[in-house]
Amino acid sequence: MQLKGAQIIWECLVRKGVKVVFGYPGGAILPAYDAMLDYPIHHVLVRHEQGATHMADGYARASGTVGVAIATSGPGASNMVTGIATAMMDSVPIVCITGQVGSKVIGSDAFQEIDVTGITLPITKHNFLVTHPEEIAQAIREAFFIAESGRQGPVLVDITKDAQQASAEFEWDDTPVRLPGYRPQHRPQSAELQRAADLINNAQRPLILAGHGIIMSSGCGEVLAFAERTDTPIALTLLGLGGVPASHPLNLGMMGMHGEAWVNSAIQQADLLLAFGMRFDDRVTGNLQTYAVNAKKIHIEIDPSEINKNVNVDVGIVGDLRETLLELLPYVAERKHAEWRAHIDGMKGEVAVRDIQYLPDSGHLYAAHVINDLWRLTKGQAIVVTDVGQHQMWEAQYYKHEQPRTLITSGGLGTMGFAFPAAMGAKFARPDTEVWAIVGDGGFQMTAAELATAAQEKIKINVAIINNGYLGMVRQWQEFFYERRYAATPLRNPDFVKLAEAHGLVGIRVTKRAEIPSAYEAALAEPGTVLVDFRVEQEDSVFPMVPAGADLHAMIRRPSPLAETAADP
């Protein structure tokens, strides 16, 4: 049937199962917006295109399907850049559709023209410039296929205005996409599996390092089965949190710069590291020269270019984590590592007393207390979306995730402003689940304009602002490494309660720990989005901390609660 290019876009999206898109209209995408009204897709009007990409990202991470964002040419497209880069670094499948100026004027510096395929070349998995209506369907089909297969990631489809306006024959092609140069599937070879199994079966102090890949491959159950069979403890990366229940006895918790001391110590003492769907980021390894020097390493990873990139491994297996583990399991023997596990438990016991949870609040409001109390009050069942900074690390330490896809955070790019819009995207994906955005007072203000979107959409999410009046993590670095010279970190904030009220939303202020439960109940009872302004301790720091580039075992440890109480007047 003959359809306009603009209609073909929506025909394709409907057939890809898209229910909601996040976007902002403008000249070059107007034909598509006009056609949109005739299709059963809900459009969320954001206040800035960055918000649209983060919403699509949050939607994708919460649902496990592709999120879609749409914007016009020029500034609309360039505003998407941060969101696309965020999705790229964390391997999140989103498809961004942008309008482009007419094909006849491309290259002439036309009004709102920008070379968005050029700009996004290094931050997309692939991108397309479509100049003819008959190419639209194929490009969108391929975009979805590339975004959600292999190592997932963002794909951008830039469609010229004349391609949207002109007509072409449309017939939906439901056959599998064939791209000759794109081969996302790799089957592990039996020789590799045998080499890996030999190391596993002979290890005395094995440790699993599990990352985002265990969630992206839906391989969490297989990781647990492997860990239980081989009695191997599991350390998680930030993006791996939730992949293994926090309450599981083999789960040690988070590794890395703000990982727990026993986890980092275990990594340094292990004789075998099993890296499952993670990429040895500098935030988890510290100094590579001294990283896990005693350990043999097995790396199972879907992206061949990650193997031997940062850490040289003894066995590298390229493949989908879940499928690879299913194939590997028959090769590995049942093991017991009682001594090794007792040793780790010993390290844990020593550190646990330093835990800020046990610190008396003495009338102060500590961020860690807020997050820990939120964990208790939500019974650990909420989807929590965090921004970037101190609160993000406290959340990782004190909110115990039991389910995959319940922690959504910008790990790789560390994008401040991510959480609030991403939480809205997550809510669209999982409308029946309680969603909390935990944000800092700095990061929240980067995308606070989306409050208007939340109000317009009448969407119900809860925003916990961990408000310490500083760009807290930068302030912490200044305290530790720059002699407390607080350059550009103190914030003079708006009244967040009034800000919520200005949008017709509810704001609640909390200044004491005792007020947290009632604030929580009030937030829950409110049908619309609620901002809770937690006025926390101003100069609090995240412990433990491995200074950037330092040895993983050279942690700045959490001060003991006794010392802290003594110092407290």
Added chain:
Amino acid sequence: MLHTLVAYVEDKPGVLNRIASLFRRRAFNIESLTVGHTEQLGVSRMTIVIDGSQTSVERVEQNLYKLVNVLRVDDVSSLPAVVRDLALIKVKTSPQTRSEILQLAHIFRARIVDVSKTTVILEVTGDENKIEATIEMLRPFGIVEMVRTGVVAMVRGPGRFDPAEVAAWASATRKPGERDANSNISSSV
């Protein structure tokens, strides 16, 4: 050690840009890069020379494969291959030096493709060493200008790389620097 990679890529707009962007972004150092048509419609062939001591050849291969438009990459460094670079060299001449330059051209099997009263253009083909040697011998006469195509390579024997066939993924699991003797790269040529 210099490594020569042969890459088959889809002949589509922007593909060269994608590859150049990849090398820049990942800070890969390349010695030379050439691109041209092949016997197959819609498929271009690149020859990329990399200094293995500066840049991991495995990482280059793996990252090239991540580009959707890259069909196949083979490292031909350890295979018997014809490797050729072409240079056009414009050299100053005088009645005194012309015959000596012609003699050098003969020795290097270079062709004289242009003669003026004060210059000649030599066209010389060969591997990089031969070109370098030619240039060194001509330099004392005064090189006015020079252009080189960069290296192209083709493996000897009856076989060919098939861009439609997956090259050995063994490269992903090789230890750095270790070559895989049993990969289907060598068996298909």
